[in-house]
Amino acid sequence: MSKVLVGAGNPAATGMAFMAPRGTALPTTPSEALSADWVEIGAVGEDGLTLTPPNGDVLRNWALIAERKINTENGKLSVPFIYTTQKVLEVCFGANNVEHIAADSTHGNIDGVTLSPDVSADACAFLFKMKDGDKLGYIGSSDALITEIADVTFNASTPATWNTTIDGTWTFKLDDGQIASGS
Numbered sequence: 001m002s003k004v005l006v007g008a009g010n011p012a013a014t015g016m017a018f019m020a021p022r023g024t025a026l027p028t029t030p031s032e033a034l035s036a037d038w039v040e041i042g043a044v045g046e047d048g049l050t051l052t053p054p055n056g057d058v059l060r061n062w063a064l065i066a067e068r069k070i071n072t073e074n075g076k077l078s079v080p081f082i083y084t085t086q087k088v089l090e091v092c093f094g095a096n097n098v099e100h101i102a103a104d105s106t107h108g109n110i111d112g113v114t115l116s117p118d119v120s121a122d123a124c125a126f127l128f129k130m131k132d133g134d135k136l137g138y139i140g141s142s143d144a145l146i147t148e149i150a151d152v153t154f155n156a157s158t159p160a161t162w163n164t165t166i167d168g169t170w171t172f173k174l175d176d177g178q179i180a181s182g183s
Contacts, residue, residue: 003088007117014180015045016040016041016042016043016044016129017041017042017044017079017126017127017128018034018038018039018040018041018126018127018129019038019039019041019091019124019125019126019127019129020035020037020038020039020125021037021124021125021126021165022122022125022142023125023142024037024038025142026125026127026138026140026142026171027127027138027142027151029175030129030130030136030138030173030174030175031136031138031175034125037125038088039175040087041081041083041087041088041091042080042081042082042083042085042087042088043082043083043157044079044080044081044128045080045081045161047080047083049077049139050078051075051076051077051139051172052078054071054074054075054077054078055072055073056069056070056072056073057069057070057072057073060088061179067151073167073168074152074167074168074169075090075167075168075169075170076147076165076166076167077126077128077139077141077144077165077166077167077168077170078163078164078165079128079163079164079165079166080161080162080163081162081164082128082159082160082161083163084111084160084162085111086098086109086111087098089111089113090120090122091110091124092142092149092162092164093113093115093119093144094119094120094121094122095122096122097112097113097114097119097120098111098112098113099111099113099114105173115147119148121145122145122147123143123144123145124142124144124145125140125142125144126140126144126166128140133177133178134175135175135176135177136174136177137172137173137174137175138171138172139170139171139172140170141166141168141169141170141171142169143169144166144168144169145166145167145168145169146165146168147165147167148164148165149162149163149164149165150163150164151163156176
């Protein structure tokens with residue numbers, strides 16, 4: 001058997017994540033060039049992505065035999081963003097909640113957010129491209145929302161990491177790198 005069937009989820013080239021306006025179509029194939037709607041958010045941390053498929057309730061008959069499963073939750077993607085930039089803050093807290101002051105002769109770019117109960121993320125499309133040797137893949141959603149951000153630690157030995165949970169309907173695609181003969 002020449003194919004390697006055990007896959008890894010290495011980031012494609014740069015380890016970057018992408019976002020686009022809510023409803024933006026995902027690429028048809030993992031190698032397809034992204035439309036201009038897709039913007040780099042920033043790098044994903046070395047722990048990578050964790051996908052939790054949709055969960056729900058199992059319906060059982062009187063004999064306790066599983067008859068059906070009804071999903072009551074979306075899938076979730078855990079993503080550790082390791083950049084603290086305007087784009088990452090906008091994705092985490094909503095574009096209207098992030099203040100950006102352009103660099104001038106007295107300071108560099110200043111990006112900030114005032115954290116309060118009224119601050120929340122905006123729904124958008126997310127895309128995370130991956131590779132494993134010749135195999136290319138992605139995990140993406142045209143309609144997703146950051147629903148949780150874990151504690152962020154600021155210290156000298158590790159990156160400030162925005163550990164997010166993103167709820168959505170996720171699509172996973174993998175191109176095995178085997179081009180069909182005669183194509």
